[in-house]
Amino acid sequence: MARVYSPVVDHTCDYGVDFTNGVGVVLDADSVRRAYFVAKGYTVVPGKDALSVWDRLPLATLQGLAPHFGINPAGMTKSALVTAVELNIGTHMKIEITAFDAIDDVSAGTVAVPLFANLAAARAALPTTVLVTIGGGVAVVPVASWADTDTFNKAAAASYTFTAVLGALPLPYANTAGATATVEVVVGA
Numbered sequence: 001m002a003r004v005y006s007p008v009v010d011h012t013c014d015y016g017v018d019f020t021n022g023v024g025v026v027l028d029a030d031s032v033r034r035a036y037f038v039a040k041g042y043t044v045v046p047g048k049d050a051l052s053v054w055d056r057l058p059l060a061t062l063q064g065l066a067p068h069f070g071i072n073p074a075g076m077t078k079s080a081l082v083t084a085v086e087l088n089i090g091t092h093m094k095i096e097i098t099a100f101d102a103i104d105d106v107s108a109g110t111v112a113v114p115l116f117a118n119l120a121a122a123r124a125a126l127p128t129t130v131l132v133t134i135g136g137g138v139a140v141v142p143v144a145s146w147a148d149t150d151t152f153n154k155a156a157a158a159s160y161t162f163t164a165v166l167g168a169l170p171l172p173y174a175n176t177a178g179a180t181a182t183v184e185v186v187v188g189a
Helices: 031-039 059-069 078-092 119-124
Strands: 002-005 023-026 043-046 106-110 129-134 137-148 158-166 182-188
Touching: 002 031, 002 078, 023 031, 031 043, 043 078, 059 078, 119 137, 119 158
Parallel strands: 106 182
Antiparallel strands: 002 023, 002 043, 129 137, 137 158, 158 182
């Protein structure tokens, strides 16, 4: 989908598209409609699948809120202002991660009958995401890789800790305290 911003901020409908406070949505693949709107002086922002809460606000309300996000709205179009708010909201309204949800131990079999041929196979069996539960909400955080904290050895019975190397955090989460997610890979005797 693409967001279409009208030059007239209180626009309600054009070319079969409904507008809310001057913003409508068309399919990215609908090149005919997109070309029509561009030719008429509309701003088309591809790749936005729906109107955001910021799009739905009247321009005057959005301009009044902008300084709270560190934005000077002077001279900004609605599309530029919405983009700036969406980029800055993550900076100004972070939810700090203090701990990740516990991850169940992973069995690596036994010394006599190992389930993993090597360290790479053990890492491949670990989760690709970790969860964090904060304030009743759950965020899924991607794991870029797993660090072998305890030097995994399939031939020695022990519990080996692996620490997640986190991927990009979803908005509006932050991990400034450096909370880590770990999992134990257990080799039985």
